[in-house]
Amino acid sequence: MISRKIIVINNLGLHARAATKLVTTAGRYKCSIRTGIQEPLVDAKSIMSLMLLAASKGTVLVFELDGPEEQLACDAITDLFADYFGEGE
Numbered sequence: 001m002i003s004r005k006i007i008v009i010n011n012l013g014l015h016a017r018a019a020t021k022l023v024t025t026a027g028r029y030k031c032s033i034r035t036g037i038q039e040p041l042v043d044a045k046s047i048m049s050l051m052l053l054a055a056s057k058g059t060v061l062v063f064e065l066d067g068p069e070e071q072l073a074c075d076a077i078t079d080l081f082a083d084y085f086g087e088g089e
Contacts, residue, residue, distance in 0.1 A: 001066040002074050010084040013056035018085040023047050025076050031067025033077070038062070044077075 008014055014022070026033045026044045034041035035050070041064060042049035055061060065074050080086075 001064060002070050004063045004065075004074055004078065006061050006063060006078060006081050008055050008057055008059045008061065009081065010087060011057055011089055012087070013059065014050060014053060014061075016051065018087070019047055019050040021080060021085050022050060022077065025080050026073065029067070029069040029073035029076070031065050031070040031073050033073055034064045035061050 010018065012018065023045055033044040035044045036042050036053060037055070037059065041062065042053065044050065044063065053059075053061070063074070063077060065071075067073075
């Protein structure tokens, strides 16, 4: 299992478009991916769960990944956040 903290750095936070990109990315990997600010963490493959987090810029999200492709998924999610979800700043 991998546990990683990622800071939301884009200006709009984890809004609908960004959450959709996260769900799409997470869905590509054979592992469970949970995220949130604190326990209980939510399923990162669920758009509704992500939207309920209301994660704004500066929010620190904890990601827990568990399964055969956990490292690939972790790298892809980290890259997605670092790239501002492909939206610039």
